[in-house]
Every structure is written in structure tokens, then in C-alpha cells.
Amino acid sequence: MTLETKKSVFVELGKFLSQFSEGNSTKKSDVLYNDIFFDDFEKLIHLSQSHNGWYTPEQVYFSVQSWAEALTEENINKWLSAYKIDENNENPKTVALILAGNIPLVGFHDFLSVLITGNKALVKTSSNDQHLLPFLAKYLIAVDENLKEKITFVEGKLENFDAVIATGSNNTSRYFEYYFKDKPSIIRKNRNSAAVLNGKETKEELEALGEDIFRYFGLGCRNVSKLFVPKGYSFDDFFQAVFKYQDVIQYEKYANNYDYNKAVFLMSNFKLIDNGFLTLKEDSSYASPISSVFYEYYENLEELEKRLQADQDQIQCIVGNDFVSHSIPFGKTQKPQLWDYADNVDTITFLLTTK
Missing domain, CATH: 3.40.309.10 (Aldehyde Dehydrogenase; Chain A, domain 2)
Incomplete structure (x- = not known):
């Protein structure tokens, strides 16, 4: 997949997500694969609170809309213009992603960063957020089946990976730092x-x-x-x-x-x-x-x-x-741009420079 192809896939995802808002979800005729995914995603949003009591429909809709606003062609181009990304990445790395689950889709930026750079995502979701990201991954694979070999979700032990991005508490970070001491890593703690x-x-x-x-x-x-x-x-x-x-x-x-x-x-x-x-x-x-x-x-x-x-x-x-x-500015903390990195650590640079 070329970089332009990968960009276009995430733009399509942005268009899909843009249809969902609290009390006013609207199915659009020009969005790919709506016949397969629209109704099921709407149901999943409303089921999310049964999976995690903090994931009320209002909060999930807000997260979905925030990502819809971020995943535009203009934003993605602006974000990636600062980097020299290999068009085809013939030697992709497998990057283990250990995701948090405190807010809906909190790990999506790491997932996006790994795939947009042409690498493979080996994803371990939080027990508090096990459904939203896998659903969106299915949508991405429907848009471009080449992504199927790039995305793996695991429930057990993480094995056979080249680098890791892990998010957790100050306590779990000490475990991560020890367990992944021999791997290039980004380990995020409480902030x-x-x-x-x-x-x-x-x-x-x-x-x-x-x-x-x-x-x-x-x-x-x-x-x-x-x-x-x-x-x-x-x-x-x-x-x-x-x-x-x-x-x-x-x-x-x-x-x-x-x-x-x-x-x-x-x-x-x-x-x-x-x-x-x-x-x-x-x-x-x-x-x-x-x-x-x-x-x-x-x-x-x-x-x-x-x-x-x-x-x-x-x-x-x-x-x-x-x-x-x-x-x-006030009121903007929960709508970061694609170039606003967690802990101010540039994930794309990490992925491009890790050997």
C-alpha cells in the first residue's frame, strides 16, 4: 500500500464516523460500506455502556465526532507533511500496542500512527474498551483488504514484535519498562x-x-x-x-x-x-x-x-x-489535533527511526 492509499483509507473512515452524532445520526449515500457497517456501529455505540459503565452514548458520540473531524484529507496531509515516510515500507515493523481504556478510543492515535507509517499493529486492548477499535479495524479492512495482514488483535501474551507502545498507570509502567527493556518503546504513565x-x-x-x-x-x-x-x-x-x-x-x-x-x-x-x-x-x-x-x-x-x-x-x-x-484555549483539551502527541512524544518519529 502506498502512503497515499493509506491516507485515503483513513479519510474514508473519517467520512464513516462523521455520520454519527447524538440524536442525529444520518446515513449518507456516498459513504462506503454503509449497508454493512452503519447500523451495527450505531448499535455498538448504544451497547458501549453495558461494556463499560463510563462509556455513555453521549461520551462515545463525542469521541467518534472528534475523530471524524480529525480524519480529513487536509488534516492528515498537514500532519504527515513534517515527515519523510517510505512510500511502500518494504520492511515493516510489528509494533505491539498496549492500550488504555479510560476514555473511548483512547488508543486510536497509536493505532493510526503504526498503520499510516506502513507498519503492523499487534494490538492488546484494555478490558474496558474491547469493542470499538476492533469494529473500526473491520471497517478499514473492508475499505482496503491489504490492511488485514497489518492488524492483529491479541488477548493473551504478546509475542513476535519489534517495538512497543504501552499506556498505563505509574505502577504498570514499571512493569512495562522491565518487561520490554530489550525493545524500543514508548511507555506512558499517569499525567x-x-x-x-x-x-x-x-x-x-x-x-x-x-x-x-x-x-x-x-x-x-x-x-x-x-x-x-x-x-x-x-x-x-x-x-x-x-x-x-x-x-x-x-x-x-x-x-x-x-x-x-x-x-x-x-x-x-x-x-x-x-x-x-x-x-x-x-x-x-x-x-x-x-x-x-x-x-x-x-x-x-x-x-x-x-x-x-x-x-x-x-x-x-x-x-x-x-x-x-x-x-x-479553554474547551479544547479533548479535541487534540493529529500532531498533538500524548506526553509530547512524537510517535511518528519514533516509528520512523526505530530499527
């Missing part, structure tokens, strides 16, 4: 995202920050779990802006976490700010539990910049209004 506020944010910006906090119930590494606020900051405007997300407490798993974590904090005599579906706790850590966001006061932006730089191995992304380096 969290933070927002830096200055007290001048508009209501619209704070509402968008709510999206960064509550999307996927806060389970993603790109979800904001930590706020840096100026000394004396009042959270009144913040709470008013995020009130639109109050329905999150209607989901049993989220509500159970809210009740449990709030009780633990209170029994420990921690001071909390609470609005009935979100607790704020002053804490220097980045990783807050579900239904809670940690906050910390700052007095000097220069000192905060130094702190964020020193902690960069704990931070996935920073949200703000450009008054700290490398910040992204």
Missing part, C-alpha cells in the same frame, strides 16, 4: 492537565473550562484536574459558569464517586468548596479523584512558569489565556 486562571476570564471561557473538566467524567489525562488561581481568587463565577454541567451527577458511577470522595475528604477534616456535583480542594497534587478538582494559589506568574516547567513530566496539557507558555 493530568491543569488550568491557569487570572480572574479575568469571561463566563464563556469558564463554561468551556467546564467542558475540559467534565468531558468523559474527568477520566482522561487531558481532563483538567488542577486549577492555579491568583491569591484571593473567588470561585463564585467559576461555579456559576460550570452549573450547566450539573446533570453529570445523574450518572450513578459519577454520583457514587462524588459521595465517596466527598465523605473521605470530610472525614479527614479537609476544607472543601462544594456545589453539589463537584468539590474543590486546596492541594499541591495534580491528580484529583473523580468529581473533585484540586486548586492552588499563586502570587507570581514567573514562579508559576518555573513550577509548571519543573512538573512537565506530570502534566499532559495546560489550559489558559496565553499568559503561561504552551497553553491551549
